[in-house]
Structure formats: C-alpha cells, structure tokens
Amino acid sequence: MSTTTVDTHCPYCALQCGMRLAPKSAPRAGHAPADAVAEAPAGAPAEVVERPDFPVNRGALCSKGRTAPAVLSRAVRLTGPLVRDAASGELVPAGWDEALDRTAAGLARTAEVHGRAAVGVFGGGGLTNEKAYLLGKFARAVLRTPSIDYNGRFCMSSAAAAHQRAFGLDRGLPFPLEDVPRSGCVVLVGSNPAETMPPALRYFTELRENGGTLVVVDPRRTRTAEQADLHLRPRPGTDLALALGMLHLVVAEGRVDEAFVAGRTTGWPQARAAAMAHWPELVERITGVPVPQLREAVRMFCDAPSSMVLTARGPEQQAKGTDTVGAWINLCLATGRAGRPYSGYGCLTGQGNGQGGREHGQKADQLPGYRRLDDPAARAHVAAVWGVDPGDLPGPGRSAYELLDSLGREVRALFLSGSNPVVSAPDAARVTGRIASLDFLAVADVVLSETAAMADVVLPVAQWAEETGTMTNLEGRVILRRRAVAPPPGVRTDLQVLNGLAARLGWEEGFPVDPEEVFEELRRASAGGPADYSGITYRRIAEEQGVFWPCPETGGASAPHPGTPRLFLDRFATPDGRARFVPVSHRPSAEEPDAEYPVFLTTGRVSAQYQSGAQTRRVDELNAAAPGPFVQLHPQLAERIGVAEGDPVAVTSRRGRAVAPARISRDVRPDTVFMPFHWAGEGCANTLTNPALDPVSRMPEFKVCAVRLEPAARA
C-alpha cells in the first residue's frame, strides 16, 4: 500500500482553492486521485501540498489555507460529545447515545409543548451541499418546521435577491474567474480580495498586466484599493448613490447601448428616470466622491471593450443592499455589459459553500435546486423525492436575524450546525441573550465555539479533510472535497448525526451516512430546478476539475450536458429571456451619524482570520499574524479624541460597547472607523452593528452604523 496524496479543497472561503493533503509523517510516493488512498492515522495532522492543476488558484494558497491542517489537531477541537450537567450547570463529557437521545428529546418535547414551528434549525454556509441538503430535509420532513435559515443570509442574500430580480437566476459569478483578466475593466465594489481571498488577487493583477483597468470602490484604502487604477472612496452606505451617479453620466455622455437595451432588457425608462434624479453633483454631495472621479470611472468602464462589476459584502451588507446591487446591475445593463463575453455583473460570495448552501434547502424560503418553497410544483417535486405528502411540507419561515431574534419566544429549541452567531450576528449581545433564553440548544461543530459553549448538547463533528462532500464555489463550480484522514474516535460526521437524530424521531430511512448516496438524492431533488445538479456526478467533478451548474441529466441516450461556465450569453433566465431593470433610488442608512454618535463604523475582515474565528483563532501562526481586534481610525480623529497608536479605544453604539486598541491610519476616512469582526469578548465588533434589515433580502446592515469614540482605561 503506497502512501500518497489526496485531492481536496481548502476549508475556508468561497474560492475553494484546490490543494492536496499528505499525511505529515509518511513519505509521499505519488499522487492518485482515485479513491484507493491510504488514510493518515486518525487525528494526525496532514500536510498541504500544492495542487497547480486546479484552475481557480493554480496552486496558490493564503496563510489560512496553508495552515488549515492545524485545526485537524486533536488539541484544538472537540473529540467527544458534551452535555450540560443539570446539577453543576457545566458541560460534561457524554456518550453519543446520550447526546443524541437528549437532542432528539429536546427537539421533540418543544414541538409537543409549543408546536413544530417552535423548533428551529440554523445552518451554515460552510456546510457541504450534502449536509445542507440533509439539514433542510431534516427540518422540513422530520421536524416539519418552517423555522430554518442559515448564516449565509448574512453573506450574499442581497446579491442573490438582486440577481433574481434582474436575471431570473442567482449564481454568484455568471462566468469563471479566468474571464476576469480577459475583461477590459473591472469595478470592484466593497470587495477586498487582498485580505479576504488572497489567491484571487492574481486575477486582478493579470487584468492590469493585460492592459485592463481596475476600479475599486471602498471607503478605505485597502490593500486591494492600492492596486487600483482608480480608487473611489464613498462615505459608508452610499454605494447606491454612486452607481446611480455613474448611470446618470452614462446617459449624459451618450454611452447607453441602445441596441442592447432594446433587444435584451425591459424596464429601462423607469430605471433611467431614477438615475436622472441623481445628477453627478448631488451624488458628489451624498458620497463625497468628486464628480471628476465619477466621470473617470465611467470613462474607464465604458471605453473598455468589455467590463465587469463585482460586488462583495460592502454594498451588500446594508439595509438597502438589494437595491444597491440592483443599481450596479442597471449600470451593466444600460451599457450592454451583461450576457456578453468578459462582461457582466457578479458577486464574490464569501463563505466556502455560500453558493451551494443557498441552493439546497437551508434557506427559509427555498427547497433543493433553488426551488421556491411557495411554488406548488416545487413542493410536489421535492415531496416526491422525500416520499412525503406535499401538504406536510411547512411554508416559508423567518430569515436568519429574525429567527435568532425569535429565540426563547416563538422558537424555543434550536439545532445549530456550522455557525457561531454569538460572534457573527449583528447586535451580537442581544442575539447572545436570545440564545441564552432558549429552552434547549444543540450545537454540532468541530470546535467549542462561543455559541457551542452555551449549548445543552454539543455534538463534535468531522471536518473538511475527514469527510467527503461537494461544495459550490463562487463561480458556481461544483467541486469535490475528498476525505484524506480519518476523524478522531469520538467524532462523527454531520451526516451520521442527522442519521442518528432522524432515526430517533421516526425516520429510520432517508438519511444516508454516505455522502455520495446523499448527493445522488440531491441530484434527483434538484432536477429541473434553477440550480440543476442532476447531470453532475462525483466522477465528473474529479475528471473535469469541477462542473458548473446548471447541468441537467440528459439520460443515457445523448451526450452529457457540459455544465454551464458562462450564463446568459444567449438569454437571461427570465420568462421572456430579457434582463429586468429595476428602478432604485438612494436612501440614507438606517442609522446615520448624529451629535450623539458622530462617526461611521464599518466592519470587515483581515487576511489571517476567517469569519467568527472559530477555526482560525485556534491556529498559532494565524494568531501571530492577527492576534486580536483593533479600531482603525484616521489621525485627525485620533487627535480629536486623544488616543495614540495602541491605546485602547471604546467604541459605543446604541446597541453596545466594544474596546480594542487604536490602529491609526490614513487609509480610513476621518469620519469613519473600521473594526474587523473575527473576535468574541470585549473587542467583538458585532456588539455594535445594526440589525436593520433589507426589506427584500433580510440582510442586516453590518457595514454601516453610527458610533461614538473615547479613550478607554488600559486593562
């Protein structure tokens, strides 16, 4: 038996970089992509090996990816179930049977006493497609509760809603990343890949090497903005006005692609009227971006033979995120920069499976295959796959923040998988209080996260390198993460957990523990839906370096569907095949600075940490690079409040107070402070953030709120 490497993917962001894993101790004798792979000893950290043939990252990895095996170490993770001891109130070790019994009983008792809808399920955008699919099935078919949503709501929901409105389909990118360097101009809005997905930065570097231009829209001068040909620095919360101002100039300068508008879109006069109400000088007043810079951006965007707009959390995580994304889409449509090669609008999704996670039934209003839960035909199709009566499927439920805010009230028991809302939810202190008021909480996670520490039952589960499953990256490319090492004894996979719980709740069948078996069912459930995976198999994914959905099954008779790397080239996914302009107008953020709270707070990420930090804060090398929270502020603001570099700064909003050291920098506007949100405790940025929701996507306004600053006493 030869020791060899296993093809897999990074556990973190939506880029899903390809990598190989090798057992650290054993010599590497070669590479075998097949299943016949010798596993590393249980719990032994594997070693990351470059995988240059995978096209998305071509071997490159960031520090998070390189150090990912550290989280496999037994020292940092859970290795057995924990239950809360009634006498001491502490979490104590327990056997799996006891843990699963208590979980099933906790959920069942709540359903009995308070009704099925009082049992909630909260999922995560890091779960594989197989897990997300079965989690949704568990909620809808076993628990029969409408109360399911997931943290992906906090990630891409505004872009998803805007995609649906304009194009009739939501896939993060309508083209592969390899198209980016072949475009003539890319406008990156509120996106900082240099920190959030470093291996993707290469695409933008190549774009410029090829003679294309890069425009970055960001209130901060980020490491990404430093690469830009033009950096626009709008006041936080004004990206919508900025896009409208650019569209206005497109009209004023005669740059509308009338033939495209006439032939491939609907709704232009109304969208144009909304843009004409936002003339450049007004937009300058709202955004603080000088009109000449706005003109320059329009010139770069329109003079290029093809161009793209890519958004990320900056414009999306606002209480007007859907309209903001819609305004950028309108700009693309008016200039004919959509549904054509090397042109279009795309969203750089954040979480590892932010794309797939939203397609297979974790979302409050959706069924597998990106079907709508309120569509009778969709209900009938999925009910048939599951062998249940369509009438027994619950209806749409609450969105993520609304679900969390209902805990302890309407929703009294929660099964939570792969998420850490104590750190990652907006108004985190309030959410923590709601979680504490639950009658029952079970958490399935790899590590004892801040949220898991509050649970009645903690179920330790396997992670990326220890189990096989598919993910769908930000391009809509379905990829295969293979098991490389065995999980430690005492740890089970999420699929085994769901299998055990379903069995205790009366479903002996229907919850397979083999990922490929689950995927086969997912294929059938998604068949005919907008996100059709029915033609995708594990074998094809491995052979083709991933397969882009939609990829319908063609039956044995004809050639297999090739998958769809590029969407909309012939028609958009609307009933009439035309993209829809949606008229949008600028409006202020839910909370604007005032005399009491005079400064904007915006939140974001640093490269060495990931999301709530549950994984990355357990890796020494990453903690050395990014040891803790900080408050980035302009020297003028620092001088005004009287703090020096490194001094503790208290940041207070209407919701809470956080303290972190000052990091003084001219990279941030004088009217704005920035805090990364990866940490719990005193420096938890989400203690401050505003849970005001977008009316369409229900996205909270993470990116803008009003705060006041003062020096804090040194601890």
Next chain:
Amino acid sequence: MTSTTSRTVVVGGGTAGVRLVDRLAALGAADGVTVIGEEPHPPYNRLLLDGVLAGRYPPEVVELPRPDGPAYLSGVRAVRIDRDDAAVVCDNGDRVPYDTLVLATGSSAVLPPLRGLSGTAGPGSPRLPEGVRTFRTMDDCLALAPRARPGVRAVVVGGGLLGVCAARALASRGVRVVLAHRGGHLMDRHLDPRAAALLRAHLESLGVEVRTGCRVRGLLVRGSGEGRAVEGVETADGSRTEADLVVPACGVRPRTGLAAAAGLTVRRGIVVDDGLRTDDPRIHAIGDCAEHRGTVHGLAGPAHDQADLLARRLADPGGAGGTGRVPLYRGSRVLTRLTLTGPRTGTGPAPNPFSAAGEGAGDVFDLAAFGEVAAGPEDHELLLSDATRGSYRKVVLRDGRLVGGILLGDLAAVGTLARAWEGGEPPPGHPIHLLTTDGGHR
C-alpha cells in the same frame, strides 16, 4: 371621507415637491397625497434643463420618477388657499381639501427692468417680444431649443450661475452668444476675480463673447403689439448689439403670492420654523419659496434636505416611533457646483461596446464654491493656483473656521471641503490639508 388617511396636498411639482413625494413613498406614506403642478409636463429635473437646451437629452429623459400612490394634477394652478375651509382652490375650479398643506411653489425668473420689455416671466407671459425668453422651465427650454441654431445671435443678460449655464448650452448648439454681465466679474456672488477670469477664459474658448461691467438697459424691438420681435439690446454706454434671441438670466424670486394672500408671514420667502411650518401649523413650505432663519437657499441641495426632513416628519408625526423626537431642520451648508461639459468627442447613437472609440464628456470645466470668497483684512486666505493645469483652489478662514472657498479645475479635495464646511468646526491641523487631501488621502 371613509378613509382615515390624512390628506396631504403639495402645491408645486418641482424639485422640492417631487422629492417630498418620492421620500413619502419610500417611507410608505404616499397614500392620500395630491400634487398640484402648474406645468403641463410630467415632473422633470430642472437642473438638467441646460442639458436639454444643449441637445444632450431629449426632454423625456429628464423626467423624474413618479411613485405610485399620490394623485398628480398636472397643468393645474393653485390660485387660493382657503384656510378656514382647509382647501386649495385651483384655476380649473377644483377645491382640493387638505389636512396638511405643503407649499413647494419654487421661484420664478426675475425680469430685469429693460426698456422695451413688458409683461411678466413664467408660463402665460405672452407679452414678451418674440425672441425674448427666460430660461427657467421646460416650456422655456422647448421654446428656446428650436431657435438655438448655428449662426443665430443671442444675448444672455446676466453672468450669474444661470446665465453662465444658458450661455454654455446655447454656444454648444452653435449659437453666437454674447454674455452681458453688469458686475465686474462673472458669478460675482460665488467667485473672486481670479476664478472668474478662468471661467471667462473657458467660456471664451467655447466661442462665448463675455462682456463684464456691461449693463443692458433696453431691448431693441421691431413691430408692435403681438407682433413685436427683438432685434438686439442697448447697453448703458449707448452701444447696440444685434440679437435674434435675448435670454434674461437675472436671478430668481421666491413665489410667495399664494402664501401672502392667505395671510401667512412672508418676507423674502415664506417664513418657516425648524419644523418647516409656516405660522399656520397645518401649512409647510420647502424649497426655493421657503425662508428659514432668514435664508432663502434657492439651490437643489437644501430643497432636498428640507423635503427629506419634512417627509420624515409627515410619515411619522410621533417622531422616532412615538418618542416625540421629531427631526428638525437646522439649515443646509452646501457647495455651489457648476460643471460645464464640453462637446462630446464622439456623437451618434450607442457606442459599440467592442470598440474603444472615444465617447465621453469631452472638455470639462468643474467648479465648486461656497461661503465668503473675498477675504477681509483679518481673514486667513490660502490659495493654490496652477496656471498650467488651469486649477485654482482657495479657502478663507476666520478665527480658524472655514468661511468660504473655491475649487476650480481640480476637485480632488471637494469631499474634504464639503465635510469641513458642513461640519462648521475648525478644521484640524494646518488648513493646507483642506486643499491637498481628499477624505484623508495621503
């Protein structure tokens, strides 16, 4: 009325009135709203009229969005407010009852006292001689546009913001324009002589003949009665200039007649408090017709601020969800902005997205100005001038506070300056940063 919806009547379908309705709709409070607009056109963006006159847009392109919900009465003039009966009486005989009345009647062009000119400006002013037209409304624009042909001779009377825009628009149509300005330099309310000289040079480069210190005292008119037509102007020094078109651009005056006749307090504008209320608590006034703390702004920015604030007050009378904290208007400090767009480098229909052929803005002149730009003896004046690049930047400080400034040609610092001007606080550090930085850029 079976409905319990409060009836809000907005008189005026211009910048302030339309913005108010748009914001009310956004706040879900547009039901029961009626807009009475005198002009026969759908609401349009008045700021873009020079673009229409220049031929950059067809008129329908500058129409503003009209949210569903409110009722629109177009081409209807409000002639009287019956406060006892809480109703607006219209020229078509309608009586429109209100619970809340908002006056957004705007302003009208002032006609200068010129010999040979009789009649009044605005809609329904047939007695101006043929060829004389103010530049304020869509009707003005539609009347001027077909006459603005290459080779036509025009005199624009008044070198303020409006006159400069009109001259530029006419020149871009090939009209031979004389811009006659009484003052010593163009836009003398906003600019100092050096900035005005750069503006003048720009206009001259576009073929506009600028005459400063030039008072037009009369029109040269042929014919009589309805057949009178303009032939030129006569200036105070007795010289004559032939013209086919004369455009008086001598400022605007708040339209306060309705309010005055209804017994509301009117000074220069309709006097309102910080709640934008007149002395009748059911009647509000916003935009160009309103006078707040002694100021009539006459700019779109403050009109938007007032409309936005009034919308919040009307949508939520209890204030912040019943807390009683109703928002108050404290005034606006905005920059006067002027962008003169040169001829496009390319023309014609849609650009081919696969060619890099030059479409675009062409030669552009950007200007921002605010406050007092003439420094007094005690003031601190800081200026950066770059003749080669045609940029001119200046701030005036008094006791460490910003009191005025000009940016011309290089607007990189406009965000910083606007923030400092709006904030009203002494700018931190050396004031040079106001002119050299943008939002804290290195």
